[in-house]
Amino acid sequence: MKKLSIAAIGLAALSMAAPAMAADMAVKAPPPAPVVAVYNWTGFYIGANGGWGQSHGCVDFLTPAGRVGSGCADRSGGLAGGQIGYRWQTNQFVLGLEAQGDWAELKNTRVSLIDPLISTTGKTDAIGLFTAQVGWAWNASLLYLKGGAAVTRNRFDIFNNVTGVGLASAGHTRWGGALGVGWEYGFSPNWTAGIEYDHLWMGRDSAGFAGVVTPGGVTLTGSGVTQDIDMITVRLNYRFGGYGAPYAARY
Numbered sequence: 001m002k003k004l005s006i007a008a009i010g011l012a013a014l015s016m017a018a019p020a021m022a023a024d025m026a027v028k029a030p031p032p033a034p035v036v037a038v039y040n041w042t043g044f045y046i047g048a049n050g051g052w053g054q055s056h057g058c059v060d061f062l063t064p065a066g067r068v069g070s071g072c073a074d075r076s077g078g079l080a081g082g083q084i085g086y087r088w089q090t091n092q093f094v095l096g097l098e099a100q101g102d103w104a105e106l107k108n109t110r111v112s113l114i115d116p117l118i119s120t121t122g123k124t125d126a127i128g129l130f131t132a133q134v135g136w137a138w139n140a141s142l143l144y145l146k147g148g149a150a151v152t153r154n155r156f157d158i159f160n161n162v163t164g165v166g167l168a169s170a171g172h173t174r175w176g177g178a179l180g181v182g183w184e185y186g187f188s189p190n191w192t193a194g195i196e197y198d199h200l201w202m203g204r205d206s207a208g209f210a211g212v213v214t215p216g217g218v219t220l221t222g223s224g225v226t227q228d229i230d231m232i233t234v235r236l237n238y239r240f241g242g243y244g245a246p247y248a249a250r251y
Helices: 002-024
Strands: 043-063 066-090 093-111 118-138 141-160 166-188 191-213 219-239
Touching: 043 093, 043 118, 043 191, 066 118, 066 219, 093 141, 093 219, 118 166, 118 191, 118 219, 141 191, 141 219, 166 219
Parallel strands: none
Antiparallel strands: 043 066, 043 219, 066 093, 093 118, 118 141, 141 166, 166 191, 191 219
8 A cells, every 4th residue: 555655645746746857858849931132233233225206396496587387297216225333222212323325326317497498407326315214123123214314416407409409508416304114123133124115305406507508598696496205125234243132031
């Protein structure tokens, strides 16, 4: 009987100690969740672009009788060039600066309203943009706005419709403003592709002539041209720096 009592007491003590022993045992920690690498838009980049542009311009002439309108016309053509810039990303915001230069072939010839015996040719052969960017990134996808200064190189010619002889010519560079929107996607390590639309306000530019007389007897002492330009370009960029470096840990 005494042995049974001792056995019962030992069994009770063992059952009371079991939870404490279990509590003291190490619990195996779950494996850490993987950190997802997020596309980082920070860094310098260089690239190429190509597309289409349209220039809307209105011409007027200065005569001894005053300023006379000569009508408006659109001219469109191809664009090709390149860009270089720097972007900086914090969280999902992306800020940047960019310089872009394009060769252009925007040209139009039309009969003048001031004298049907003459025609005018307007041509834009170069476009430059110097802009700041602000964007919102979803991993490898970036939507951005841009704005800043624009510069165009233009040429304006007047010629005789009958003889084809040039009567006056003026080449000039004009400055204006630019505003655009674009979307870009990082499709492989360090490479991005996108599409962009820009509108350029180039204002009015004037040129003086040394008393040009048209075949119809109209004396021209100067001209004025107003210009707006719309551009749609496809872009390909190479970004220097690491691909997929996380700008914030995501789980």
